[in-house]
Amino acid sequence: QKEVEQDPGPLSVPEGAIVSLNCTYSNSAFQYFMWYRQYSRKGPELLMYTYSSGNKEDGRFTAQVDKSSKYISLFIRDSQPSDSATYLCATSLMDTGRRALTFGSGTRLQVQP
């Protein structure tokens, strides 16, 4: 079993739709949660990060963490064709000597104009 599971997609939605991207993780010691966006043949770009359960909003993006069920989500409102990319969830421990990010495999999103 992978430590972080993520549906690879592809997920295709019309422009303006609300997008829901999800990950589950198995290690309850993970304390730090991130979403990255990666365009084709580019480096991952940090979108959101959070330490705690609950919601965190930034513009059209909302990150949601439920530590009790080990479930993390990213919602994109009013999706745009420019949002078409692969979205990676990532987690890590808060151990100062172990800062490795554990990534999901990524969900490929296509927003149709």
Place this chain on the structure above:
Amino acid sequence: NAGVMQNPRHLVRRRGQEARLRCSPMKGHSHVYWYRQLPEEGLKFMVYLQKENIIDESGMPKERFSAEFPKEGPSILRIQQVVRGDSAAYFCASSPGVVDTQYFGPGTRLTVL
């Protein structure tokens, strides 16, 4: 403020040659991380370094791979005697402190012929 810089962006090597990948962290960042992304797979952690120290190399293959982050100059990921299975995108990330978020560079795409 320039982002994380990696060079070369593309590197072609024949089997048995050495590959050297360079990473300059963002200004003010003293923590460097290397990740590998194999085709159709997620990002996998390789090594975490601070200036002149390897902090966590739990993701590094036991043979042929080494990394350094000298007092002066960029971090180097070195792969000796490359094989076709080493073909991948190698990403470097940096952070200003121990518990801060990691920002990724554009990656080096290594092709082994």
